[in-house]
Each structure stands twice: as structure tokens, then as C-alpha cells.
Amino acid sequence: MPFSSVFLSEIVKTYNLEVVYDSGDIESRRICVADVTRPGLQLAGYYDHFGPDRIQVIGNMEHAYLDNLSPEERAKSVSALFEKNIPALIVTRDHKVHKEILDSARQFSTPVLRTSQATSDFSSELVKYLKMELAPRVSMHGVLVEVNGEGILILGESGVGKSETALEIVKRGHRLIADDQIEIRKVSETTLLGRAPDVIKHLIEIRGIGILDVKELYGVSAVKQQENIDFVINLELWDEKKTYDRLGLTEETTDILGIQVPSVTIPVGPGRNLAIIVEAAAINYRVKKMGYNAAQDLVSRVFPGKSLDG
Amino acid sequence: MTKEKIVFDCEDALQMKAVAVMIQKASQFHSTIYIVRSGRRANAKSLLGVMSLGIENGAEIEIEANGDDEKEACEALISHLKNPKIAV
Numbered sequence A: 001m002p003f004s005s006v007f008l009s010e011i012v013k014t015y016n017l018e019v020v021y022d023s024g025d026i027e028s029r030r031i032c033v034a035d036v037t038r039p040g041l042q043l044a045g046y047y048d049h050f051g052p053d054r055i056q057v058i059g060n061m062e063h064a065y066l067d068n069l070s071p072e073e074r075a076k077s078v079s080a081l082f083e084k085n086i087p088a089l090i091v092t093r094d095h096k097v098h099k100e101i102l103d104s105a106r107q108f109s110t111p112v113l114r115t116s117q118a119t120s121d122f123s124s125e126l127v128k129y130l131k132m133e134l135a136p137r138v139s140m141h142g143v144l145v146e147v148n149g150e151g152i153l154i155l156g157e158s159g160v161g162k163s164e165t166a167l168e169i170v171k172r173g174h175r176l177i178a179d180d181q182i183e184i185r186k187v188s189e190t191t192l193l194g195r196a197p198d199v200i201k202h203l204i205e206i207r208g209i210g211i212l213d214v215k216e217l218y219g220v221s222a223v224k225q226q227e228n229i230d231f232v233i234n235l236e237l238w239d240e241k242k243t244y245d246r247l248g249l250t251e252e253t254t255d256i257l258g259i260q261v262p263s264v265t266i267p268v269g270p271g272r273n274l275a276i277i278v279e280a281a282a283i284n285y286r287v288k289k290m291g292y293n294a295a296q297d298l299v300s301r302v303f304p305g306k307s308l309d310g
Numbered sequence B: 001m002t003k004e005k006i007v008f009d010c011e012d013a014l015q016m017k018a019v020a021v022m023i024q025k026a027s028q029f030h031s032t033i034y035i036v037r038s039g040r041r042a043n044a045k046s047l048l049g050v051m052s053l054g055i056e057n058g059a060e061i062e063i064e065a066n067g068d069d070e071k072e073a074c075e076a077l078i079s080h081l082k083n084p085k086i087a088v
Helices: A008-014 A060-067 A071-082 A099-108 A119-134 A162-171 A214-218 A274-289 A294-302 B012-027 B047-051 B070-082
Strands: A018-021 A055-058 A089-091 A112-114 A137-147 A150-156 A175-186 A192-195 A203-206 A210-213 A226-228 A231-237 A252-256 A259-268 B002-007 B032-037 B040-043 B060-066
Touching (some): A018 A099, A055 A060, A060 A071, A071 A099, A089 A099, A099 A112, A137 A274, A137 B040, A150 A162, A150 A274, A162 A203, A162 A274, A175 A226, A175 B040, A175 B047, A203 B047, A210 A214, A231 A252, A231 A274, A259 A274, B002 B070, B012 B047, B012 B070, B032 B070, B040 B047, B060 B070
Antiparallel strands (some): A137 A150, A137 A175, A203 A210, B002 B060, B032 B060
């Protein structure tokens, strides 16, 4: 897994921050922690459990506190914070940056940035952005499509027919997110987000034809930039010795970055229309999520009063 | 698992075709084969996957094969990459 970090210059660009003091290394400064600190306690001199690798945000409260200090006290308080080697200090609400902050920034070569946004709005947006950028990630070989609002990840050996299935799914009115190589990020403990690497975005490879651009061929409504991965379909060549689920009673899951994603394994045999099977599996997953299980319904029709659990 | 490193050395104009031939070669083996470049992995049997790694001239790549014919697969890909031929 690649080491994840985001350059400070990216943050400056994304939030259109004003560079009040440029330490000269904004382009190469990396932020590796998806959290920010409002250093109220620290300015007052308390440094236990302090995370020096976080971006520090000075809001109304911190600004007013510094305002009330004498210049000497202010210099002492601020320099103690900069001494910890913080990655950057951001002042919100376009507050005036105290001279002592600039002095310390220069001394410890730490960038000072400023925004007009309110502190809580800005910090929550920044944390969300950092969480997204620093999320654990993995590349997988497969196809990601969106079928009726569900993100379906199709996995399987090379040559099993994933891309062909994706093409027909697109023709049936659904959307392609990525073919062949999917970049997956774990954006929360329950959410996986998939997208295509930029260079192969909207492209699909069909053996015998070559590379197709789905957006050029079928239009904007046939593609999507990113999608949550809700369901996994494993395609595998039909194995005579293996038994396949006939009722849909087994709850299979596939592990991606530690998240158990509901999945099914579909055997591929001659004459099976894979696209329609994938579409049916996706809709069936959706209806199960909404509380209806056809296999359960069958059990209660055959054995009135019985359920799958007992 | 068999692993081997190689530096990709191929003129730009031939690059895409050399990669396409490599994928065809990889597809002839049963083993699961990955191409790894600066921490990113792609299935060696997938054209778009390998393309997405953006392998340029002089890039160091690693071939990782896993399966009953992993040694042969690794050897075949390395020998192709050492001397890329466009025709199969």
C-alpha cells in the first residue's frame, strides 16, 4: 500500500488559502494526519497528549486569548507551539496575524496560512478532505459499475468476461466507473469508494476490438466518476466439482481493506447471459437490503410458520 | 511466489505495443502475475491495468508471479522486456 500523505500546497489550492508566511517548502510539505487541532490549551501552556503532526487552526477564541496577552507573554506562548515542529498554522475568519506568530513562523520555518471561513466550518471540511485523501487504499483488478444506484464490483480471473459484461450493463442503461484497474479507498469504517486511475478513466478493453471510450461512444450518462462499493460479484469458470448456491441462503462476504462486503459467486458457463445475471443479482441485493428475501418467502410458503433461522 | 525486478527500456513509440505484447504473453500462463511499480500493482494480463501504472522509459518494475508455472511466466516476461519485439 503506498504511503499516504497530501502536500500542503494541495490544501492551499483546494481551500484557496492566503499564504501569510511562506516557509518556502509548501510544495514539498506533507500532511500525514487526518485531523486538526485548535491549540487553545497549548497556547495556555498545556502540552500533554499534544499531536504535533496535526495542522493547527487559530479561530476566534484562540485569537482573542492571544490578544489579551502582553507581547512578551504572547511571544512565549506562540513560540512554544511552533517549537513542536507543527506542519502548518491556519488562521480563520481573516483575523489579523500577530507579529509574534510571524516571528516564530520565521524562526522555525513553518508556513502560516489564512482563510475567511469560520473555524468550525473550515476545520470540519478540512478533516473530511484529509480523511478522504489519507484513506487506506488498494488497487484491484476488476470492473466497477453502478446498477440502479448500487455500486457493483465484478471480480474474476482475466478472460472470464468482466469487460464484456460491463459493456452490456452499460447498454442496459447503467453506468461504468472503472474497467480493469480500480482504485479503492476506505473513506470510513463502513464505506469503500472506487474510481478509475485518471489515465484509463472511461476506457474499456474488449478482446478483439481493442480499447473503447465508453463516454465517447455512449455519452456522459453511461459513465460515473466514483461510486461506493456496495456489493461484490465474483465471476468464476464453472467448476463441475463445486456446488453453487441454489436458494440464495448463504451470506457470503468479500474482504476489502478490512470491510466485509456482501458478495455472491456466479459460475460462468457457455450460454449464460452474464449481464442480466449481474443486473438481477444487483436488484436482488437491493430488495434484500430493503427487507425482502425471496428464499425466506419460499420457505414460509412451503412450511407455513417456519423461518430460515429455525 | 517468484519475483524479479527489471528496468523498462523501450523507445516511446514502441512502448504501448511492447506492453500489449507482454500482456498477450502473460495471458498464456496459468499463474496470477502482477506488475508492481512504486507500490502500485496491476494484473499483468490486463492491458488497461498495466497502462494505468504509467510505465515510462527507465522505470523499474517488478514482476510477481504466483502459480504452477510461475518460474516460466517470470522468465518469459523478463526476456520479452529485455528485448521487446512488437510482433508476437
